[in-house]
Amino acid sequence: GESVGLHLPTLSVQEGDNSIINCAYSNSASDYFIWYKQESGKGPQFIIDIRSNMDKRQGQRVTVLLNKTVKHLSLQIAATQPGDSAVYFCAENGGATNKLIFGTGTLLAVQP
Amino acid sequence: NAGVTQTPKFRILKIGQSMTLQCTQDMNHNYMYWYRQDPGMGLKLIYYSVGAGITDKGEVPNGYNVSRSTTEDFPLRLELAAPSQTSVYFCASSSSPRDRGIFGPGTRLTVL
Numbered sequence: 612g613e614s615v616g617l618h619l620p621t622l623s624v625q626e627g628d629n630s631i632i633n634c635a636y637s638n639s640a641s642d643y644f645i646w647y648k649q650e651s652g653k654g655p656q657f658i659i660d661i662r663s664n665m666d667k668r669q670g671q672r673v674t675v676l677l678n679k680t681v682k683h684l685s686l687q688i689a690a691t692q693p694g695d696s697a698v699y700f701c702a703e704n705g706g707a708t709n710k711l712i713f714g715t716g717t718l719l720a721v722q723p
Numbered sequence: 724n725a726g727v728t729q730t731p732k733f734r735i736l737k738i739g740q741s742m743t744l745q746c747t748q749d750m751n752h753n754y755m756y757w758y759r760q761d762p763g764m765g766l767k768l769i770y771y772s773v774g775a776g777i778t779d780k781g782e783v784p785n786g787y788n789v790s791r792s793t794t795e796d797f798p799l800r801l802e803l804a805a806p807s808q809t810s811v812y813f814c815a816s817s818s819s820p821r822d823r824g825i826f827g828p829g830t831r832l833t834v835l
Contacts, residue, residue, distance in 0.1 A: 655826045
């Protein structure tokens, strides 16, 4: 659910657990998706991307899943660490519009 | 490679003043974007450009103008600053609409 006062949904996990962050995208024509991590006071940093001809892509400790049928993305972080605490955003490229549009974002809070 | 640079880092404006936020990238990227991020919120696309001489509106263009006379530079202009424009502004660039966007460090603007 939504976090009071911060406007962003919050996911609280224990250190060492796996985290799953979800995102619903809006444009069925989007064919490229990105997950970004934003730490306090900094700009978004690229984590992982996926093209629409794939449904899963793995990186180091992170996996992105894409379900085009329901326009849903998820980011899985394995063995979550305190350094993973940040706001996570998904973004879509809007297909032919060339716009890079961001989702709402989720605050990940890792408890030691 | 400096990546994406933004100036100034901070600025306080009075209502009705004007200013230009500078954004420069040295990666020869054709695509450039301006976003605003209100406290505790996500990123909203203001304007974007797919190449020199070409600009288009994003989700929240009102009160802003842009130009793209060179590949490297994408300045954002506020003509009559309003308190509602208090925000953090991020510039980003990418080589294509199917490549990761690289973000600058942001400009924190306060309008009083």
